[in-house]
Amino acid sequence: MNSAINVKNLSHSFGENLVLKNISFQVPTKDFFIVIGPNGSGKTTLMKVISGIFKPQAGRLEILNRAIDRYQRRALARTIAFVPQMLSVDFPFTVFEMVLMGRSPYLGILGLEEEKDMEIARQAIAFTGMENLAHRKLDQLSGGEQQRVFIARAICQEPDVILLDEPTASLDLAYQVRIMDLMERLKNEKGITVMMVSHDVNLAAMYADHLLLIHDGHVLCQGLPDEVLTYKTLEKAYGCTLLVDESPLGKFPRVTLVPKKYMNKD
Amino acid sequence: MINAKPILLKRLMIISFLLLMVLVAVMFLGITVGPTHSSMRTVLQTIFGIRASDAMLHTIIWKIRFPRVLLSALVGAALSLGGLVFQALLRNPLAEPYILGISGGAAIGAIIGILMGFSRFPGVSLTAFTGSIATLVLILAMSSGQTILKKDALLLSGVMVNAFCAAVIMFLISMTQDSRLHNIIFWLMGDLSLGDMRQVGILAAILLPCFILVFWLSNPMNLLLMGKELAQTMGVNIKLVTVTLLVTTSFMVSATVSYCGLVGFVGLVMPHLLRLVFGPDHRILVPACVLGGGTYMVVCDILARTLPKQGEIPAGVITAMIGAPLFIYLLKRSAK
Numbered sequence: 001m002n003s004a005i006n007v008k009n010l011s012h013s014f015g016e017n018l019v020l021k022n023i024s025f026q027v028p029t030k031d032f033f034i035v036i037g038p039n040g041s042g043k044t045t046l047m048k049v050i051s052g053i054f055k056p057q058a059g060r061l062e063i064l065n066r067a068i069d070r071y072q073r074r075a076l077a078r079t080i081a082f083v084p085q086m087l088s089v090d091f092p093f094t095v096f097e098m099v100l101m102g103r104s105p106y107l108g109i110l111g112l113e114e115e116k117d118m119e120i121a122r123q124a125i126a127f128t129g130m131e132n133l134a135h136r137k138l139d140q141l142s143g144g145e146q147q148r149v150f151i152a153r154a155i156c157q158e159p160d161v162i163l164l165d166e167p168t169a170s171l172d173l174a175y176q177v178r179i180m181d182l183m184e185r186l187k188n189e190k191g192i193t194v195m196m197v198s199h200d201v202n203l204a205a206m207y208a209d210h211l212l213l214i215h216d217g218h219v220l221c222q223g224l225p226d227e228v229l230t231y232k233t234l235e236k237a238y239g240c241t242l243l244v245d246e247s248p249l250g251k252f253p254r255v256t257l258v259p260k261k262y263m264n265k266d
Numbered sequence: 267m268i269n270a271k272p273i274l275l276k277r278l279m280i281i282s283f284l285l286l287m288v289l290v291a292v293m294f295l296g297i298t299v300g301p302t303h304s305s306m307r308t309v310l311q312t313i314f315g316i317r318a319s320d321a322m323l324h325t326i327i328w329k330i331r332f333p334r335v336l337l338s339a340l341v342g343a344a345l346s347l348g349g350l351v352f353q354a355l356l357r358n359p360l361a362e363p364y365i366l367g368i369s370g371g372a373a374i375g376a377i378i379g380i381l382m383g384f385s386r387f388p389g390v391s392l393t394a395f396t397g398s399i400a401t402l403v404l405i406l407a408m409s410s411g412q413t414i415l416k417k418d419a420l421l422l423s424g425v426m427v428n429a430f431c432a433a434v435i436m437f438l439i440s441m442t443q444d445s446r447l448h449n450i451i452f453w454l455m456g457d458l459s460l461g462d463m464r465q466v467g468i469l470a471a472i473l474l475p476c477f478i479l480v481f482w483l484s485n486p487m488n489l490l491l492m493g494k495e496l497a498q499t500m501g502v503n504i505k506l507v508t509v510t511l512l513v514t515t516s517f518m519v520s521a522t523v524s525y526c527g528l529v530g531f532v533g534l535v536m537p538h539l540l541r542l543v544f545g546p547d548h549r550i551l552v553p554a555c556v557l558g559g560g561t562y563m564v565v566c567d568i569l570a571r572t573l574p575k576q577g578e579i580p581a582g583v584i585t586a587m588i589g590a591p592l593f594i595y596l597l598k599r600s601a602k
Contacts (some may be wrong), residue, residue, distance in 0.1 A: 001593060033505040048495070051499045053495045053498050053499060053500060073502070073503060074501035076501070077499060077500050077501030078501075080499065081496075081499065081500075082496065084493070084495060084496055087492065087493065087496070089491060091359075091491050091546040092541075092545070092546055093491075093542070093545075093546050094545070097545070097547060101488060101492070101500070104485060104500050104501060104502075105500060105501035111482075111484065111486075111549060112274050112278075113274055114276050116525075130319060154582065157500065165538065169435055182491065190523075191430030208584070216569045225498075
């Protein structure tokens with residue numbers, strides 16, 4: 001299979017604390033791949049290993065069929081872009097300047113952008129629908145707008161794979177859908193492989209081609225959304241009672257939380 | 267459609283050229299004014315060698331004022347660039363070039379030098395330089411290994427070392443009774459009156475390569491502002507860049523301080539002023555800090571020399587007296 005990301009028996013620990021335990025999975029190219037799992041299950045660590053922030057300690061990690069440690073720093077940055085969980089920039093860059101920074105792994109020795117780089121940044125801004133905000137300062141934007149800037153910055157990096165760590169966390173409902181739609185368009189129109197960590201299993205069910213459920217550093221289940229999002233696996237992972245049925249929107253599962261007061265009512 | 271900003275290189279050239287013109291202008295002014303009350307005309311004629319009659323004036327201009335103006339420009343450039351780098355490295359807009367205890371270490375070194383009766387150059391300069399490099403090594407060792415990349419560890423070590431040094435300085439001052447006390451206080455407030463061309467030349471030879479190295483790392487500095495992890499995913503070798511910037515800047519500031527004492531405030535205020543005017547891109551800010559910082563220092567030195575009827579005010583006093591209100595004014599204006 002032609003895989004964008006190939007993880008085999010990957011383990012990672014911080015001191016004594018084993019966070020990832022013998023994880024294996026594959027992300028096909030041009031896939032919308034979403035990682036779900038409870039807090040502290042190792043999702044963020046996994047993303048940081050794949051993005052090259054942490055070195056894999058044990059096991060194999062291949063990006064586009066090439067071991068990650070065989071990439072040069074800048075070559076890796078041209079292959080994978082990362083949108084981390086929380087970003088705070090204390091210095092007043094404009095949206096355009098911020099997006100343009102995505103060109104860094106392409107710049108020559110002087111580190112100055114050329115007209116071609118400006119054009120790619122403009123296109124990334126247009127793709128994310130932020131033409132009107134291009135010259136606004138970053139700290140004048142709302143959380144959802146900032147998130148789009150960081151995504152545009154990643155697009156500007158012209159990667160084959162984009163990794164996102166909970167891009168919809170703390171966004172309102174409309175913005176959650178906008179961000180997910182944007183990622184879907186990115187996959188369909190630009191052919192970029194999207195791998196994302198999400199807390200929202202319903203959003204994941206609606207958008208993902210494949211899901212990976214991790215729990216306590218293990219892979220609990222992986223596959224199509226209706227294979228992963230079952231009552232059994234979810235209860236095992238999250239340890240709470242959930243109701244899983246089919247979404248009224250189509251052939252994918254819908255997960256409903258069941259609060260204590262509704263239990264035993266059937 | 268988005269308006270294309272002027273291409274960076276063009277912007278860089280224009281800004282650098284304008285700031286360079288301003289710097290040259292104030293340096294020129296710095297050479298012409300002084301307590302001898304010679305007319306502007308005579309001074310200009312002497313500078314351009316039109317009338318070489320007045321040998322005294324010739325000596326004053328080329329042996330005293332010119333090295334001093336050059337020294338001021340170098341000191342201002344190094345200190346404001348130092349501030350800029352530390353603000354980016356620690357992602358803290360309040361960082362300043364003395365943050366790693368460089369000032370404290372240098373001051374102890376200098377005071378010991380003065381107390382031992384060394385001459386200002388090279389004696390006191392060397393003891394000051396030794397003092398600051400010793401504190402730097404101490405701090406890097408304290409926050410060694412992984413933690414060198416953690417900004418809080420570095421920041422707190424620096425603050426603590428400076429606090430300890432301050433106590434030692436106070437102790438040394440309280441033990442000193444004679445005229446050396448005046449020398450110590452003057453050194454602590456920053457003093458640009460030292461210097462012949464050879465000494466200024468040595469300082470320039472130390473600083474210029476540092477300026478170029480920092481400029482070369484200015485784009486990675488932009489990326490560092492987004493956090494070390496994200497910068498890493500954008501192809502920056504974080505450890506190498508951080509350590510290089512840290513060591514280069516500390517070395518640069520130590521060399522500067524050992525020449526002129528503790529000139530405060532330039533390193534805190536100039537990067538901010540320039541950031542308010544030109545935006546946060548370090549590829550613009552690095553040359554702007556070198557030229558703008560130099561300009562500010564030369565202006566402050568002119569005031570320090572000309573304001574009092576007799577003698578002069580320490581340069582550090584002027585830099586803070588002008589810098590603080592100016593900074594608050596610009597901050598207020600930009601907040602609107």
